Amino acid sequence: MAGIKVHGSVFSTATQRVFASLYEKELEYELVPVDMKAGEHKKEAFLSLNPFGQVPVLEHGDQKLFESRAITQYIAQEFPDKGTQLACPGKPIAPLLVWKEVEALQFDPPSSKLNWELVYKSMFGMTTDPAAVEENEAKLAKVLDVYEARLSQSKYLACDSFTLVDLHHLPNINVLLGTPVKKLFDARPHVSAWAADITSRPAWAKVVALLKH
Numbered sequence: 001m002a003g004i005k006v007h008g009s010v011f012s013t014a015t016q017r018v019f020a021s022l023y024e025k026e027l028e029y030e031l032v033p034v035d036m037k038a039g040e041h042k043k044e045a046f047l048s049l050n051p052f053g054q055v056p057v058l059e060h061g062d063q064k065l066f067e068s069r070a071i072t073q074y075i076a077q078e079f080p081d082k083g084t085q086l087a088c089p090g091k092p093i094a095p096l097l098v099w100k101e102v103e104a105l106q107f108d109p110p111s112s113k114l115n116w117e118l119v120y121k122s123m124f125g126m127t128t129d130p131a132a133v134e135e136n137e138a139k140l141a142k143v144l145d146v147y148e149a150r151l152s153q154s155k156y157l158a159c160d161s162f163t164l165v166d167l168h169h170l171p172n173i174n175v176l177l178g179t180p181v182k183k184l185f186d187a188r189p190h191v192s193a194w195a196a197d198i199t200s201r202p203a204w205a206k207v208v209a210l211l212k213h
């Protein structure tokens with residue numbers, strides 16, 4: 001046991017990002033469940049771990065980290081010899097840095113909004129806003145056009161190996177593929193093949209299994 005604790009919820013896409021990196025690295029961890037329905041993430045004990053009151057938080061030795069993408073990068077760098085590399089061995093780091101930002105700043109905003117409108121709102125008894133769906137589908141379609149061009153030249157987004165960049169997409173893609181937004185993936189052969197490839201990884205299957213408990 002590497003002494004890793006993850007404070008979060010299995011239903012949180014940001015927490016799932018961290019689980020995916022831990023499974024890729026074949027690391028054991030302890031899940032400390034945060035009861036978000038009870039607002040535990042806004043209470044003093046949790047705010048002392050993340051003053052922004054959001055999951056996940058990772059504890060490893062003296063380190064306490066928040067922001068899921070910083071956590072996955074920490075895990076990849078702290079355990080370079082375990083499991084999957086999650087980097088581009090022998091290749092320049094520049095494309096990985098660029099596409100990591102693309103996921104966070106271009107792909108994530110419309111994807112998260114679509115997931116909220118099409119899946120999570122109904123869980124809270126709220127109604128989908130069709131105008132928000134239309135607007136964010138159009139935004140996501142433009143991002144996926146760029147991905148289609150990129151993935152016609154490169155097996156994965158950063159290079160020809162599966163990296164943190166691809167991994168960061170998994171939680172949102174997993175939700176989107178269960179909604180009508182799947183059509184945007186199906187319409188783009190390289191994007192569709194890439195999504196099928198990354199969601200079929202054994203490490204990701206372990207994250208999906210957590211959702212079924």
Ligand SMILES: N[C@@H](CCC(=O)N[C@@H](CS)C(=O)NCC(=O)O)C(=O)O
Pocket residue numbers: 012013014015041053054055056066067068069
């Ligand atoms: N940028 C943060 C986002 C974290 C985030 O939005 N977490 C959600 C759950 S997926 C949360 O805690 N929401 C509660 C809130 O914002 O009050 C990350 O990647 O860790």
